Amino acid sequence: MQEKILRVTPTTIIVGVDVAKETHWARITDYRGVDLMKPVKVNNSIDGFENLLAKVAKMKTDKGCDNVMIGMEPSGAYWKALGWYLFLHRSNPMLVGVNPYHTKQAKELDDNSQTKSDKKDAQTIAHLVRDGRYFDIYLPEGAYAELRVLCVERGRLLKQISRGNNTIVAVMDEFFPEYGTVWKKVTCPTSREILKQIPFPCDILEISQNDLVALIRKASGGTEGKKLADELIQAATHSVGVPEGKDSTRLKLCNLIEEMELYERQVAIVEAAMEEIMDMLELGEIFQSMKGIGPIISAVFLGEIGEVTRFENWKQVRKLAGLNLVEQSSGQHKGKTSVSKRGRPRLRHILFLAGQSCVLHNAEMRELYRYLHERGKNPLTGYQAYVAVGLKVMRILLHMAKHKVKYDPAKALGEVRKQQIASLA
Secondary structure (H helix, E strand, O other), X not given: OHHHHHHOOOOEEEEEEEOOOOEEEEEEEOOOOOEOOOOEEEEXXXXXXXXXXXXXXXXXXXXXXXXXXXXXXOOOOOHHHHHHHHHHOOOOOEEEEOOHHHHHHHOOOOOOOOOOOHHHHHHHHHHHHHOOOOEEOOOOOXXXXXXXXXXXXXXXXXXXXXXXXXXXXXXHHHHOHHHHHOOOOOOOHHHHHHHHHOOOHHHHHHOXXXXXXXXXXXXXXXXXXXXXXXXXHHHHHOOOOOOOOHHHHHHHHHHHHHHHHHXXXXXXXXXXXXXXXXXXXXXXXXXXXXXXXXXXXXXXXXHHHOOHHHOOOHHHHHHHHOOOEEEEEEOOEEEEEEEOOOOOHHHHHHHHHHHHHHHHHOHHHHHHHHHHHHOOOOOOOHHHHHHHHHHHHHHHHHHHHHHOOOOOHHXXXXXXXXXXXXXXX
């Protein structure tokens, strides 16, 4: 915080920009937050961007300043065109970001009013920059930019698959509620084939047992048969599902399943593109030398954090993921600690998955998980232990990336941790 404040000197011009789809508003201030001119209307075009920079350059000359800081809220998509234009511009202004939550909380400080306007928000952003409440904006380039886009697209497709799965489950809970007791996952490949042809109790009871067994064997590739058929017949016989509207619901189920399968094919295409990029990167081979870390986990990790060298230590990545610990305490009350979740959710999720994968495939991380979960003092729940192992995996990946070394099982756990693990025995 102090370092950020010290960047703002008496020779610094601060520009706060409130970003919108077609028209941005900018406030140009000095290092104290005093407006140097009227609010500037910035069209989302080259002419608009150049007009803003021309006004900033004139004010910089008039006031004898040598530094320009431009702050904005890097949320949504509308800021990116302006952000990249400023990043690549010959004048080389310092581009910083302001948390939208901070803007919302701080807008009443100046006039004690909850009034909101683009001009007012631009001024609030400039004042937050002045006070050091900003962060450096990172714009990924090259392979990291490609991975970032692929990560976002993969996340979108997975959400669509999850939404389709939930909708199918809801439909079956209405028309055949007992169906969910037969399957661990209602949308598994075998179940999908049955849902396409005989989704309702009346359908199952209408065909012969032999035909049902044949359908199940064909759908499952021979792994399931009479036992599953008997369970389905038993569930259908005693079903309390809704009896009307089945023809339309049959069509709806087929559409939902077809949609899910389309999204799954698209996920496979995206993941193939991610693997192709990781094959070209040196870090891909380095990361995958650790058992439990495959090309997809590596790709999402790099897509979320970008270039590893921009981080001084692992705690910065932990904070970026929103996994830094926070505590609510006051006076005699000491609250429980929890993770902040103020960060990138996809990074947080992939670190959790990395912890799970490494516990399954990596002997050292499995021992660490067992210790964290079973230790006598402050044992972690299963979920918490996976998160803790994921953070350990992240620290190992950062070390390997910075030093360009492959995974060494002997160095994965320090001597103190090895002694703690041994004490469990």
